Amino acid sequence: MNPDPLAILLQTLLLLLLAPLVSGIIKNWKAKLQNRRGPRPWQVYLDLAKFLRKDMVISEHASWIFSFAPYVLFTSALLAGLMVPTLATPAPLSLFGGALALIGLLALGRFFLALGGLDPASAFGGMGSSRDMTLSAIAEPALMLAIFTVAITAGSTDLSQICRSTQSATWRLLNPAHVLAFAAMFVVLLAETGRIPVDNPATHLELTMVHEAMLLEYSGRFLALMEWGASIKQLVLMTLLANVFVPVGLAVSEAGPGALALSLLAYLAKLLALAAAVVLVETTNAKLRLFRVPDLLSAAFVLATLALLSTFLFQ
Template identity: 45%
Template sequence: MTWAVYLWQLGVCLCAIGLAPLFAGWVGQCRALLQNRSAPSLWQPYRVLRKLFHKEATLANDASWLFRGAPYVVFAAMVLAAAIIPSLTTELPAARVADAIALVGLFATARMFMALAAMDVGTAFGTMGARREMMIGFLTEPALLMVLFNAFLMAGTTALPAIVQNTLTQSQVTLHPSLAFAAVAFVMVLLAENARLPIDNPTTHLELTMIHEAMTLEYSARHLALIEWASWLKLFNYACIGFTLFAPWGIATHGVSPGGIALAMLALVAKLAVAGAALALFETASAKLRLFRAPEFLTMAFLLAVLGLLVHLLLKG
């Protein structure tokens, strides 16, 4: 029944919205344990959201409708991106009508609104953060597209569900050198896009280092809660994109059923646990790069993705 499919689509979106803070809490807990610090609770992000939603919002005198509306647009873009990514099943409407190019467009839309809102109030920190964010986006988007093109050429389509089905229906597991290069490039893009080390540090507000945090300093209460929730959801979405491209095992491909979704949920939670621990380990072992070294880091990601593309074309030829 059509209505049942749309209910499953809504359930998948709610699952992503609910799991994103938990995933962020897991990364923070693993990072604290690796650094021999007292680890915060897994539920700390939920407590932060509850506290912020119960506070009264304070707005700058010069804030326009753009500043007030940007958190809602950014959060909605991340929710729509979660609906497109086949994190649990490939049989959902949104995943079949929008491809990965539209997904990159959603991330770019969220970045644009964040940058414009940061410059809207005219503060020095907001403008500085917006310029740095656009510089990072200018370098990460081509690298992400090159990563996706590797998967597109192998699957013959830009639709993420078809990429998952193509990978799972292969008769045997084979090592694709092009995907190895693309996977390394994708991890580098994930770190930059989500303001993680070595590009940015989400736990600091130092003027010379912060990028994403500089754009959120003027937000408070419900607006800040939506911005934080959207950033956690973006990290969750990027992790699910990585699972879709490089580790799609566990995703339901044969219809939508409670049993299949339950198994896919268990597989997703397991993959998120491994990915969160790996991310925390990498951040613990990494040092913050100076800002002018960030273009070199992201240029390397782009070159690795292009190298993977060339390797695929050479092996195919």
């Protein structure tokens, strides 16, 4: 049960390398669906490399928090990712925390991101921080209830344990509790990763922006950390959806390289399917007004409550 350094290293590399690609694919597919050519899927890597090489400008009003926030955001998202099984159960750091620690770590990153937005004394940053903290707070009960639903079925908050229990023989793709909880989590995924209809990741300097507003004063290598951290967070949440609800192909840690390769293929297929779903939602919907977003999120909460109720009806 002790953490295996090799597994940690491999999963860290997987998360680091895969996260920008997923963001790039979503951007590319979205452009295709809107009859544009769009950036190549690997453009995000090039962007990150460029940000890393560039000089950095730091606001004269900012304090040490501004420089501290990117590190916290990046490492906390990465650590959260190490608690989710990607290719095999158990996840490398299952011992250090499960679903609750994952939610906590994402909250830690968000806390510092919001402080980083407030620090340079610009009105935009404060606006982004205020909106981001509000929306994530409203999304939190739905997320927690959806996690509670699967955790109750598994009798554990350990994500590896949850995956293993859904993997067992009694697992059905269309178990109503899981379908409803999945739907709730999907809405939360849209909100947490700043996707349309909650936020528009393609806007800069518009009064509707949420996540981008907080990054406005970041440049150079700090911006790279922030962007990379955000894409890792997106990957972590997508992995959570993919492996907890559809544990198809997930290997066990003792499996040989062949099983792991098969598991990698299944994992990528699931991620691409989720990315396609996100792209579809983003192109077919308009951005909601800020004060309509709580309606969407409370719908997610209702879905999660129904999921919970159905664990009790169909067990």
